[in-house]
Amino acid sequence: MEGAELLHQDCSSMERVMRYLEANLDTLYQHLNNDNFSRTLDIVWEQLGEVLYELIQANLEKRRPPSFFSNLHECLKIMVRSFRQDNKDIYSSETLKRVEYLLKLHGMETRELIHQYHLERWQEQQAITEPKMGILTVRAQFYEDNLKLEILNARNLVATDSNGLCDSYVRVAFLPEDAFANVLKPKTQTHSKNLFPLYDEMFQIPLTSEQRRTPDGLIQFIIKDKDMFSMNNAFVGEAYLSFSDVPETPAPISSLPQQHLFLMRPSSIDGDAIKALESRQGDKQAREFLKKLRQKMPSKQFFSLS
Known part of the structure; x- marks a missing residue:
């Protein structure tokens, strides 16, 4: 707890913990054979995982800031570096794996956490085998620091109007949002009364070198149904394309393969x-x-x- 609260201040908490562990683990090492010592160490790490998991839950209820969990994560990594030098899997305990992931997650700033949500959605999209919300077809390429997007068509959109059809358009966003705050969000024309719209529009988006190389950068395609008075445009579905899946080439975009993106909509929390x-x-x-x-x-x- 002291380490989580005071890690980067003038604090001897971690030093005291490490001295205690080193002395006691050294005693165990001197009195046990290697197999028994290894098994004992596994038990210690399993117990540590359970203690840390309870600590995370208790401090979430107290609305601790991200820095608390980030510091606690750092404390865990310090202990791991010191006591897991036997070339074994550091997080062999499933509890400890879960704890390490939760500490990483809750230690993120809010903007990072929002992007983590989008990355989870993108991974969820990769796992879809039967698209129930429709398919969006696009082409994309990087050329120097420009992104060229061709939004071709959509198929089998879910009807949102009482007539069983959809007046759809596609809005493009770039994620994480704060990295692309000054970048225009392209939008296609609206195609009325159609579940198989042919958008057939091309966009060229200039990016900076830093934006082009954004770690885990995503292109988000959001399809909406346009309300008659544009007051309440209904959400139809969304899809993601990772920067890592966009080729960098000077070739004509028409020569590149089409990318078929399965549409989704959030269904759980x-x-x-x-x-x-x-x-x-x-x-x-x-x-x-x-x-x-x-x-x-x-x-x-x-x-x-x-």
């Missing part, structure tokens, strides 16, 4: 990133993001986010 955001009730950025997420989800899901 069980993700770890969402739960971490929900724990930040006093954070305006987290609240606004969750509010936007509610608008994408079926109304029966809303109660647990309110």
Whole structure:
């Protein structure tokens, strides 16, 4: 606890803990054979994982800031570096693996946590085998620091109008948002009364070198149904394309293969990133993001986010 609260201040907490552990583990090492010592160490790490998991839950209830969990994560890594030098899997304990992931997650700043949510959604998209929300077809390429996007068509969109059709358009965003704050978000024309719209539009987006090389950069495609008065455009579905899946080539974009992106819409609030955001009730950025997420989800899901 002291390490989590005072790690980067003039504090001897970690030093005292390390001296205690070193002395006691050395005693065990001197009196046990290698196999028994290794098994004992596994038990120690399993117990540590359980203690840390309870500590995380208790301090989430206390609304601790991200720095608390980040410091606690650093304390864990210091201990790992000191006592797991036998070339074994550092996180052989499933509990400890889970703890390490939760500490990393809750130690993120809110903007990082929001991007983690989008990365989880992108990974979820990769696992889809039967697209139930439709398919968006695009081409994309990097050339120098320019991104060229060709939004071709969509198929089997979910009907949102009472006539069984959809008046759809595609809005493009770049993630993480703060890295692309000055970048224009392209938008296609609206195609009325159609579940198989042919957008056939090309966009060229200039980026800086830093933006082009954004770690885990994502392109987000959001399809909406345009309301007659543009007051309440309904969410139809979304898809992601990772920067890592966009080729860098001077070749004509028409020569590149089409990329078929399976559309999704949020259907649950069980993700770890969402739960971490929900724990930040006093954070305006987290609240606004969750509010936007509610608008994408079926109304029966809303109660647990309110």
